[in-house]
Amino acid sequence: MITFREFAKTFAGVHAVHDLSFVVEPGEVVALLGPNGSGKTTSIKAAAGLIRPSRGTVLIGEPGRPSTEAAARQACSFLPQRVTFPESLTGREVAEFYCRLRGRGADRIQEVMALTGLNGSSARAVGTYSGGMTQRLGLAVAMAAQAPILLLDEPTAALDPDGTCAFYALVESRRAHQQTVLFSSHQMGDVERLADRFAVLVEGRLVASFTARELTTHLADRGVMKVTVEELPHDALTSVRSLAPKAVVAADQIIVPGAASVRLAVLDVLREHGVGIRGWSAEEGRLDAFYRELVGEAR
Amino acid sequence: MASATVPTLTLVRLCAMQELRLSVRSRWTQIFAVVFAGLALAVAASGYVLSGGSGLQDFSRTAASLVELVLILVPLTALVFGVMALTPDAGAAELLYSQPVPRPTILLGKLAGLCLALVASQAVGFGAAGLLLFWRSGADGVMGFIGVVAGSFVLTAVFLALAAALTAGATSTRRAHHLAVALVLWFLAIVLFDVVALGVASLLRSGTASRLLMVAVIVNPVDAVRTATLLAVEGTTAFGAASLAFLRMTGGALGAGLYLAASVIAWVLLPLIVAVVRVRRADI
Numbered sequence: 001m002i003t004f005r006e007f008a009k010t011f012a013g014v015h016a017v018h019d020l021s022f023v024v025e026p027g028e029v030v031a032l033l034g035p036n037g038s039g040k041t042t043s044i045k046a047a048a049g050l051i052r053p054s055r056g057t058v059l060i061g062e063p064g065r066p067s068t069e070a071a072a073r074q075a076c077s078f079l080p081q082r083v084t085f086p087e088s089l090t091g092r093e094v095a096e097f098y099c100r101l102r103g104r105g106a107d108r109i110q111e112v113m114a115l116t117g118l119n120g121s122s123a124r125a126v127g128t129y130s131g132g133m134t135q136r137l138g139l140a141v142a143m144a145a146q147a148p149i150l151l152l153d154e155p156t157a158a159l160d161p162d163g164t165c166a167f168y169a170l171v172e173s174r175r176a177h178q179q180t181v182l183f184s185s186h187q188m189g190d191v192e193r194l195a196d197r198f199a200v201l202v203e204g205r206l207v208a209s210f211t212a213r214e215l216t217t218h219l220a221d222r223g224v225m226k227v228t229v230e231e232l233p234h235d236a237l238t239s240v241r242s243l244a245p246k247a248v249v250a251a252d253q254i255i256v257p258g259a260a261s262v263r264l265a266v267l268d269v270l271r272e273h274g275v276g277i278r279g280w281s282a283e284e285g286r287l288d289a290f291y292r293e294l295v296g297e298a299r
Numbered sequence: 300m301a302s303a304t305v306p307t308l309t310l311v312r313l314c315a316m317q318e319l320r321l322s323v324r325s326r327w328t329q330i331f332a333v334v335f336a337g338l339a340l341a342v343a344a345s346g347y348v349l350s351g352g353s354g355l356q357d358f359s360r361t362a363a364s365l366v367e368l369v370l371i372l373v374p375l376t377a378l379v380f381g382v383m384a385l386t387p388d389a390g391a392a393e394l395l396y397s398q399p400v401p402r403p404t405i406l407l408g409k410l411a412g413l414c415l416a417l418v419a420s421q422a423v424g425f426g427a428a429g430l431l432l433f434w435r436s437g438a439d440g441v442m443g444f445i446g447v448v449a450g451s452f453v454l455t456a457v458f459l460a461l462a463a464a465l466t467a468g469a470t471s472t473r474r475a476h477h478l479a480v481a482l483v484l485w486f487l488a489i490v491l492f493d494v495v496a497l498g499v500a501s502l503l504r505s506g507t508a509s510r511l512l513m514v515a516v517i518v519n520p521v522d523a524v525r526t527a528t529l530l531a532v533e534g535t536t537a538f539g540a541a542s543l544a545f546l547r548m549t550g551g552a553l554g555a556g557l558y559l560a561a562s563v564i565a566w567v568l569l570p571l572i573v574a575v576v577r578v579r580r581a582d583i
Contacts, residue, residue, distance in 0.1 A: 011582075048397040050583045074399035084390035088324040097317050101398045103305040138394065
């Protein structure tokens, strides 16, 4: 469990995060969304114990311990946005060092190196790794820690498709073991696929928080239906507009935005008026559009 | 799944060994070893060259000539090496300090590893030169030479601690700034401090001036190491007025040694305390 309680952080007079109160429950996979500079990294780093709150607290576990305590960090494994390692060390030496700092043997290293696709490169110096391989090594270190809470700051930003798959596998395995994941991302595909819950930060403030089920409803409400008709009598159009005021007619097509129930009702009305329907299509709202809407409203 | 609790000393050792491994693989550490060896041999050879002869001086003469070079170069290398190593890339620092290890433990471990690496580099460099001197000139005055090398180790510890106080919790984004401050610090300790102390003393009455210079010997770690090393190499014969006054005030060589030891210990401990406080408070 991660508890942000009125967490606020100010850097040289600039407010990075304002009074963030938010709980990540055990076993939840939570995505932090927000534009650049919205406080995502600051919040995740505060949970990792790297940033001291200017006000409020960030607690880890239950009963909560301040994240700045080393004992609290035993429960967390953090992967920074742009992880780097000393170039003269090999991948295996890096992973071994971090395992030993947590009092773990090196027995899992082979496994996590294989999972992250680095098995053939573990004896090579990190200086010879590409950016994506370095990020995968960071993922391997995070996996080897076997901590019950995983904190990931834009984990897929530098990953290729194989690395992204390894990341998905990591999060899915955490979910299967009822472990907690808090991650930030600008990749809406990752977010939609992985998260149980979404928190949107804008200019350091939490502007929205919803579960995956609530997101489905939000997106359904923002769906669009396109109906191609043979002819549209005036009274039928009036009835459509009464149900869906934002409906637009373009040539022989009616575009109806809104909730699935509204769209179905429009189809029924058209049929009641005997309108010939040549075809229709519908698509649900998209997370990126919904996200932009939330950000736009908050600004 | 809970991890085993790792004893603090084991954590310090892990961090120290990691830093030592990095330093040993660093080209700079290897260059330092070669430079120290070259320096000691050049000093040993130059004495006779300047007087028109050839060959190597004995340990005593080499040590006496080497002291000033050590006092200039070792603080500089320790400060620069310390700043470079203690200001890692942000991504590396974030990963390291997010581990369940108290920050001071990480810092002290890294410092211990750095100190070991630099001391080993000096030991290899001076040791190689020392072997050559022993082969060509015998063991006369070897204790003085060892004294210079020991002074070099002490200066390394002092200036690494100062580098830690300067950079604690910082990352590579501030490296250039910290390097600039380190160079100013080095200039202050090596050049400006003595110039100012002597300048001020020349304006004061004799007794007050002596006391000021005595205090100056203890306050500046470079002067403290210089005085202690000269005491070890040549006894009181190489002492100037300030050092002699200091010797009188402290009641002889033993008393002076204790004061000087206390000074350098304080110059290691105080910066370390500052470093620990700063790293605890830092946002990384």
